[in-house]
Amino acid sequence: MSEFEKLISQERISIERFVRFKIFVKEDAEDILQNVYITAMQKFDQLKNKESFKPWIISIARNKCNDYFREKAKLLELPVEELLETKIIAGRHGFTEMQSVQETLEKLGGKEKQILYLYFWKEMSQEQIAEKLGVPLGTVKSRLHTAKQKFKENY
Structure with a gap:
């Protein structure tokens, strides 16, 4: 050895x-x-x-x-040029490019934007959203599902 x-x-x-x-x-x-x-x-x-x-x-x-x-x-690492063009935000579902998200949200209707904003950015529960909007919980669930689908299609 x-x-x-x-x-x-x-x-x-x-x-x-x-x-x-x-x-x-x-x-x-x-x-x-x-x-x-x-x-x-x-x-x-x-x-x-x-x-x-x-x-x-x-x-x-x-x-x-x-x-x-x-x-x-x-x-x-991200190139500096990309950082200047888009903002990266952290949410409950990870990091996302703000510019792409904003563009996609602009394509949605008012109710879809509102429900996604309350759920993802304000991190409110479905029960809290129902209370805030004064609608039944089932309506919130339905709107959230529809909004997610439309967002996914447009994104």
Whole structure:
């Protein structure tokens, strides 16, 4: 067994614990661990003090985890031009582009706009909407269903 293999077998649990603590997706953690081991093996001859193997390989693992998070963050980035053109709003159903939503709402009738506004933006329950509008609960449910369908068709 080579010196590298001995050191890896001694520190394997620490390395795997470190990566799995940082990366929750099991498959991604395994990929990162594989990259850590490959990088460590390729650069092992650059390690001057073999007694500092553990901090050295943990730093490789930390860098690989940081690379993973950088890649994930790139998927969430939006170009600045798009941010200037549209607003992104957060609601109970996730993030939405405000411009597209407003354009779609303009295509709907007054009752549909009103019911969607109260339900999604004001986050009122159907019972609260019925009370506010002075209509039966069944009417609110029916209008909300119809408004959602029309919105979906126009969006």
